[in-house]
Amino acid sequence: MFCSNNYLGLSNHPKLKEAAVRAIQSHGVGSGSVRPIAGNMDLHVELEGRLAKFKHAEASLVYQTGFAANSGLIPQLAGKGDVIVSDELNHGSIIDGVRLSHAERAVYKHTDTQDLKRVLEETEKHDPPYRRILIITDGVFSMDGDIAPLDEIAELGAEHNAMVYVDDAHGEGVLGEGGRGIVSHFKLDRDKVHVEMGTFSKAFGVVGGHISGSIDLINFSYNKSRTWLLSGSHPPGVAAACIAAIDILETEPWHVQNLWENTRYFKKTMKDLGFNIGNSATPITPIIVGESGLAKRLSAGLFEKSVFALPIVYPMVARDKARIRTIMNAALTKDDLNFAIEAFEKIARELHII
Numbered sequence: 001m002f003c004s005n006n007y008l009g010l011s012n013h014p015k016l017k018e019a020a021v022r023a024i025q026s027h028g029v030g031s032g033s034v035r036p037i038a039g040n041m042d043l044h045v046e047l048e049g050r051l052a053k054f055k056h057a058e059a060s061l062v063y064q065t066g067f068a069a070n071s072g073l074i075p076q077l078a079g080k081g082d083v084i085v086s087d088e089l090n091h092g093s094i095i096d097g098v099r100l101s102h103a104e105r106a107v108y109k110h111t112d113t114q115d116l117k118r119v120l121e122e123t124e125k126h127d128p129p130y131r132r133i134l135i136i137t138d139g140v141f142s143m144d145g146d147i148a149p150l151d152e153i154a155e156l157g158a159e160h161n162a163m164v165y166v167d168d169a170h171g172e173g174v175l176g177e178g179g180r181g182i183v184s185h186f187k188l189d190r191d192k193v194h195v196e197m198g199t200f201s202k203a204f205g206v207v208g209g210h211i212s213g214s215i216d217l218i219n220f221s222y223n224k225s226r227t228w229l230l231s232g233s234h235p236p237g238v239a240a241a242c243i244a245a246i247d248i249l250e251t252e253p254w255h256v257q258n259l260w261e262n263t264r265y266f267k268k269t270m271k272d273l274g275f276n277i278g279n280s281a282t283p284i285t286p287i288i289v290g291e292s293g294l295a296k297r298l299s300a301g302l303f304e305k306s307v308f309a310l311p312i313v314y315p316m317v318a319r320d321k322a323r324i325r326t327i328m329n330a331a332l333t334k335d336d337l338n339f340a341i342e343a344f345e346k347i348a349r350e351l352h353i354i
């Protein structure tokens with residue numbers, strides 16, 4: 001498996017499975033309601049406390065999914081008279097959140113802080129002045145595996161009195177101390193990154209979105225986000241499995257270490273073989289082949305050899321940048337990696353990719 005977001009292999013970790021089963025036995029399979037009515041269980045509250053502690057934040061709030069967090073919160077943070085400044089390659093859930101707001105939007109070139117500076121200077125000249133400037137970026141960009149320069153973005157945000165929102169879906173469980181994510185990776189002050197958003201559906205191996213930040217942010221968010229207020233809360237088994245995932249990250253550091261060891265080995269070997277692996281700085285490694293048909297043929301050949309790695313083609317990426325987007329997994333052994341690398345090499349040679 002070379003294209004799952006289950007970076008640490010936690011979806012199949014026995015402690016997560018046991019926690020889910022125990023919660024089903026004690027609490028049932030459903031929560032019975034939305035959080036603000038009868039669907040607020042001790043497990044949801046415990047999960048938020050554990051997450052805030054893990055993130056070294058004042059407080060956290062859990063949504064049903066990451067998509068629900070972005071599409072429910074962004075329109076509440078910025079409205080009429082505000083401007084949202086967004087990286088051009090931000091995730092679709094951010095784009096939808098921005099569309100649902102009544103704010104104006106300004107887009108800066110991908111990870112380009114010079115261009116962000118230019119956009120911020122322009123927004124400052126707006127007449128009448130904007131009430132609020134909200135900068136939003138993905139932490140790790142999922143198609144290329146590159147990392148947003150959040151340290152510089154946070155500085156620019158502070159200089160221009162802007163609020164900073166980072167979507168760390170692909171950084172959690174991956175970057176930072178013990179997988180604490182991008183804010184930890186750059187050792188940033190929380191007063192310069194106001195919203196750290198993430199998901200339990202990737203490295204945590206379960207499902208569910210979340211935000212971390214100040215107590216004021218969390219109070220505001222659960223009073224305002226319609227996706228949080230008006231949609232059923234997580235089944236208890238999900239909340240319990242998410243708590244167990246945090247336990248694992250806190251007590252079994254080798255999952256994150258294995259992920260990076262595997263990543264380094266795979267990237268180096270593939271590069272040495274002559275593959276174009278782009279500029280990724282994370283366990284997402286694009287194998288860029290160019291034309292869409294070629295990427296599809298490479299993926300099909302890999303599948304025949306029992307390696308699952310799907311192609312990403314236009315319009316998800318530029319026409320000449322079709323690729324196999326591989327995502328490393330901590331549970332793969334060296335033998336597994338060599339098995340996959342051999343398959344990549346054989347088929348790529350047949351297709352004259354290398």
Ligand SMILES: Cc1ncc(COP(=O)(O)O)c(C=O)c1O
Pocket residue numbers: 065066067068070091093138142167169170199200201207208209
């Ligand atoms: C950057 C980013 N943000 C948000 C999401 C949505 O997360 P979830 O799967 O929890 O809805 C994803 C998932 O694809 C993502 O990659």
